Amino acid sequence: MPELVVLTEQLLAPVPGGTGRYTRELLTAMAASAPPDWTVAGVTATHKDLSPAVVSGVAGPRALPLSRRGLTALWERGVHLWPGGDTVHAPTPLAPPAPRRGRSLIVTVHDLVPFTHPETLTRRGVSWHQAAIRRAAGRANAIVVPTDAVAEDLHRYAPGKATVAVVGHGVADALLEPVEPAQLHATAVGLGLPSAYVLAVGTVEPRKGLDVLIEAMAQPFAPDLPLVVVGPRGWGEVDLTALADRHGLAPGRLHVLGRITDADLAVVLRRATVLAAPSRAEGFGLPVLEAMAVGVPVVHTDVPALVEVAGGAGVSVRRGDAKALAAGLRAVLDDPASTARRVESGRSRAQAFTWGHAAAELWRLHTRFFAMASVR
Structure with a gap:
């Protein structure tokens, strides 16, 4: 054989x-x-x-x-x-x-x-x-x-x-399987999740643009929401807490969860208000696809691969531009009708992957x- x-x-x-x-x-x-x-x-x-x-x-x-x-x-x-x-x-x-x-x-x-x-x-x-x-x-x-x-x-x-x-x-089966309300609540409490938040998922390293995201969240016109970051530490000594202090992100608005299981990620994704993908460069952008698959709106940079994967279902902003990223996140909250259309489009697109x-x-x-x- x-x-x-x-x-x-x-x-x-x-x-x-x-x-x-x-x-x-x-x-x-x-x-x-x-x-x-x-x-x-x-x-x-x-x-x-x-x-x-x-x-x-x-x-x-x-x-x-x-x-x-x-x-x-x-x-x-x-x-x-x-x-x-x-x-x-x-x-x-x-x-x-x-x-x-x-x-x-x-x-x-x-x-x-x-x-x-x-x-x-x-x-x-x-x-x-x-x-x-x-x-x-x-x-x-x-x-x-x-x-x-x-x-x-x-x-x-x-x-x-x-x-x-x-x-x-x-998209991993573990992220697509329904999560019972009791499990959603228990996991949220266990992880200390806020009731609403901007989510970023990825290895904490320079390419992921998390420094730009933290600067964006500190803008006066950014959504008044906490920022939850999921992912292991990579190279480059990206200190998210120090970045939050430098840009004036209010204490308590940054929640760093580190590496978590797929079962926990399924809950964290579903409870997110919006997923931010601030990468400077990507080949695919799996968190964008995963968020779309579970009905979470997405704001991503204009990295060609992210634009391709999102297929118009996300809000695209200039990479490296904190003000543009803050405005994109704000737009998701301020225009619920457009956001709902993008979410539906994202769900449909994700089914092809x-x-x-x-x-x-x-x-x-x-x-x-x-x-x-x-x-x-």
């Missing part, structure tokens, strides 16, 4: 982030929809604890005999350490060299931020990601990107022989390139 191997190393990263959610959700959906004659396995580098990389319905994870650093170094140098399987999916640019005869490789490139906005990443991160993306574009059978905007950036900054396929993300659809598209690619490799 042919085997699909998915590299699940991102699930073991200190901050899995959006690419970690992508890896788990996509792999779960692919395992559930595998063709009858295929098996699916997860593979990682060597770690003391592999349990975070366990995915229901997926064999493994199997650990390669190298640390993440060692594995990365070998693949950077073109050493052909194949992770096993007949076809491999790399959910991030950490990927093996070009496959040999009879095998195939598909790599997901989530964004071209290392090329377009290098100032929002570490120097080391920029250097590694630029090289890894170029290698993948030149060695893989196909590159999967989440939006047309990323496809355009890939053709501009890292063109290669690989076929490029646009496959969007989906599912992990099941993404999995089906990925299986189509993998079986196609595996068949091509088998007859060479």
